[in-house]
Amino acid sequence: MGQGSAGQERALVFGTTAEQYDAARPGYSALLVDTVLDYVGNASPRALEIGAGTGKATVAFAGRGLPVLAVEPDPRMAEVLRRNTTALPQVDVEVGLFEQWQRAERRFDLLYAAQAxxxxxxxxxxxxxxxALVPGGTVALFWNFAPMVDPVLHREFTAIDADYGTELGRLTGLATEFEGEIEATEENGWPSVDFAGDPRFTDQRSVRVRNGRTRHDADAWLSRVATQSGVQILEPERRATLLAALRRVLDTHGAGLDTEWITDVFLARRLPEQTQA
Structure with a gap:
């Protein structure tokens, strides 16, 4: 996480509400883990996780028996991460920015990043x-999305999001917009655009994992909204006004909402040694 300026500051804002983040954010489905591990093709890959946060993805992958080294830049998030992985002794946690992390001679079969x-x-x-990867090793980058089913809610939430500039697209998008395949553009920052011209990575794939529909009550959904970086960086009074506006819309439409649970994943493989020139 982090580039060392405004981007890094925003990336590290999650630590200010680490406990709320852990309680409100969803985990990662067995189907997502299956998708990644099927691509890896290694029975027990050594995994490196970048920007591990409070351990949502760490628990999902280490729960399959994988040894995971989790790198997290924020000590407050790392504290919760350690607590959440107490029952998983094959998880090691190191605190620091990936850009400054000391790899030494370590290399991994799988490098993954969830929302990072x-x-x-x-x-x-x-x-x-x-x-960080062994020759032939896998990189897996993935994001959860929770687009809403109701087009009326979508329209009203989109208007509020635009007024506040909070960039809540992952939570205020419309489910029907996710019915097709992943669209890769520079504007949406999909990694295939970044990796396309890099000959060191091959077998590149973009996969949309559909995990089913979820019903949220107003409190749970708003708690999740409050953990988004675009909301956290608002001044406290403006943040409270935003959340109150969203709650009014929810109250008008039955105090809850349905969303699809979608995880988009980018997969690529480091070129095997014998293929490199």
Whole structure:
């Protein structure tokens, strides 16, 4: 996470509400883990997790028996991460920015990042990823989305989001917009655009994992909204006004909402040694 300026500051804002983040954010489905591990093709890959946060993805992957080294830049998030992985002795936690992390001679079969790749320095993140992987090793980058089902709620939430500039697209998008395949553009920052011209990574794939529909009550959904970086960086009074406006809309429409649970994942493989020139 983090590039060392405004981007890094925003990336580290999650630590100010680490407990709320842990309680409100969703985890990662067995289907997502299956998708990644099927691609890896290794029975027990050694995994490196970048920007591990409070351990949502750490628990999902280490729960399959994988040894995981979790790198997290924020000590407050790392404290919760350690607590959440107490029952998983194969998890090691190191605190620090990926850009400054000391790899030494360690290399991994799998490097993954959950909701974190976009916080890394775009000038160096692929180089660090390449160096951290064994030849033929896998990079897996994924994000959860929770687009809403009701188009009326979508329209009203989108208007509020635009007024406040909070960039809540992952939570205020419309489910029907996610019915097709992943669209990769520079504007949406999908990693295939970043990796496309890099010959060190092959077998690149973009996969949309559909995990089903979820019903949220107003409190749970608003708690999740409050953990988004675009909301956390607002002044407290403006943040409270935003959340109150969203609650009024929810109260008008039955105090809850349905969303689809979607995880988009980018997969690529470091070129095997014998293929490199």
């Amino acid at each position: 790749w976009h916080w890394l320095d775009p000038e160096t993140r692929r180089d660090h990823t390449f160096d």
